[in-house]
Amino acid sequence: MDEQQSLISGSTRDAFATDGVVKVEQVVDEAWVDRLLEVADRQLAEPGPWVSDTNPGAEHDRLFTTRYLWQDDPTVRDFVFTSGIAGLVGELVGSSSMRFYFDHMLVKEPVTSAPTPWHQDIPYWPFLGKQIASAWVALTSSTVAESSLEFVRGSHRWDNYYAPESFDPNDKGFTADFEGKKIPDIEAARSDYDIVGFDVEPGDALVFSSWMVHGSPGNAGPNRRAAFSTRWLGDDATWSPHPGCDPTVTQADVSVKPGAYPADDNRFPLAWSQT
Ligand SMILES: O=C(O)CCC(=O)C(=O)O
DSSP, X not given: OTTHHHHOOHHHHHHXXXXXXXXXXXXXXXXXXXXXXXXXXXXXXXXXXXEEESSTTOSSSOEEEEEOOTTTOHHHHHHHHHSSHHHHHHHHHTOSEEEEEEEEEEEEOTTBOOOEEEXXXXXXXXXXXXXXXXXXXXXXXXXXXXXXXXXXXTGGGSOOOOOOOOSBTTBOGGGGGOOSOOOOOTGGGGGGSOEEEOOBOTTOEEEEETTOEEEEOOBOSSSOEEEEEEEEEOTTOEEOOOTTSXXXXXGGGOSOOTTSOOOOTTTSOEEEEOO
């Protein structure tokens, strides 16, 4: 992905602004995919501290996520700083620079019943800003019918901020402390929404606004579904810690005051800027 600018056409940028999500095909090469799959294997065998796991140790029916690996895992660190993914997201959100927030590995073992609940990312995070987005990179093939991501098209423009939902139906975790509006039951009224999903191949990226309502079904298929999401902060991001947000980085960890741009090079390093 050396020439990431040439990968994004004006129409892709327009689609991102209108829909809140785009698929960029084959933007991450096979060598990266293989290295990231090894990270997934290592984490499944020896999970880091920030894990959500619906069925620990099982080979089936398990939604496993682990996050915030970049400070300790050299592969993740390399991916964040050298793969070109930061620039891809920066171009799409129209920012002149991108700081990194965190990485998130998501694995659905074969025949997993747990869906990823419909949610918006931004209320989980101690930030506000419209140029905050994720790049979800497929590490395995998946179809919408099985376990790929779905989005409510244009929901980044709804001006809503819904209570975070835990990915583990048996453990509300940090989301329990949030006080706010519950997300509507999208699944029960799918035809009321403009839902768009993407079949993906390894190396495809779904880049989406942190305000987008999105989710995914369980994994009905016979193979593991794995994806690696990185979370990015553009020029308009402001530090906004609140009850019920992700505790990986708290006020005690940062040199930033609430309401300020997160110019903290230790916690939110600059990974890309427009030259
Ligand atoms: O992979 C999934 O099922 C969910 C991913 C997700 O919600 C995200 O990357 O924000």
